[in-house]
Amino acid sequence: MLCALAPDLRAALADRLDLVAPDMLPQLSPDDRKAINGAVTMAMQGAPAAMLDLLPSLRTLASCGAGLEKFDAPALEARGIALHPTPHVMTEDTADMAVALVYAVARDIVAGDAYVRSGQWKNGRRSRTTRVAGQRAGIVGLGRIGRRVADRLAGVGLKVSYHGPRAKAGVPYAYVGDIAKLAADVDFLVMTCPGDDSTKHIVNRDVLRALGPQGFLINVSRGSVVDEEALLEALEARTIAGAGLDVFAQEPVPNPRFLALSNVVLQPHASVLTDDNLRELVDEVCRILGAQLH
Structure with a gap:
């Protein structure tokens, strides 16, 4: 996780992915951080450079949302990171x-x-x-x-x-x-x-x-x-x-x-806050990250 997620989204993803909270990433050993090749973030939060610096092997980034304005696309490309927003959801x-x-x-x-x-x-x-x-x-x-x-x-x-x-x-x-x-x-x-x-x-x-x-x-x-x-x-x-x-x-x-x-x-930026959206978003993030569903 490159940022905090809504509690219900985090709980649903945690059932199917091994999540590491953003505040825990700096505490991992360099080898453990190097083993991480996929991450999830929120479209409104983007991908902070300081977080990306912790993950030298990151190659796939799933973004919950359609917006791209919070991301530095050239910087992601330079790092070899593929950004996958979730607009259809x-x-x-x-x-x-x-x-x-x-x-x-x-x-x-x-x-x-x-x-x-x-x-x-x-x-x-x-x-x-x-x-x-x-x-x-x-x-x-x-x-x-x-x-x-x-x-x-x-x-x-x-x-x-x-x-x-x-x-x-x-x-x-x-x-x-x-x-x-x-x-x-x-x-x-x-x-x-x-x-x-x-x-x-x-x-x-x-x-x-x-x-x-x-x-x-x-x-x-x-x-x-x-x-x-x-x-x-x-x-x-x-x-x-x-x-x-x-x-x-x-x-x-x-x-x-x-x-x-x-x-x-x-309204409190709540367009997508539906049960159906949560289910479909979790499915899409797991698909992007290539998770083995269980």
Whole structure:
């Protein structure tokens, strides 16, 4: 292990792999460390050089997650280490979260729950919300996750278009080459693109201005793809209708200004926290590391 793992993930992997905790690696003898040729890490933690220095024979690194932005790819290549992310395991659950956030923000589901629990229902009905069917959704990043989100939303009656580096062949959705134009044309702007230098703050003030007071931003990508200061200003001024966020620029303690807002639904980077994901992730990590299952 190059970093700490969630307790349930660590326990499940420990049933099938001989795990060495990161704080125990320095205590192993040089020969024992040299015998280790496979390791596991979290995509959000990457592969610290200090840990790699302890493992001179490391050749295979399984990363729990789809992201690559925390890894120094040239450094891994120079060490002869093959990096294996696990993007396919993350697809369905992340797409589910994106669609769930669309409904949560449009139908104000979280506030509705609080309305009942607080006893306010007896005082009358809540204000009306937004119908989802028949609305327009723009997907930023039509990769594995983006395509699943697009298909789900189209299946419940939304008109879907998308933005990315280039148009994709064989896709039944309209391509829009400019993200601000896409934002101006949709009611839900859904972020499913990779988080790297090319997408940093791709959602900026201009894009949020184009999204407008009827538009919702959904982000299940990375916090870096959104200029959070611009987003907070838009939410506070209500120049966009709202947002559903599973990722933030700062985690696990996001900007406290989000907590004061009623027009945003917040999730703790939990898209993939399902029982199915855990089972499939363990299977995939063991496959990558060539484990003998027992």
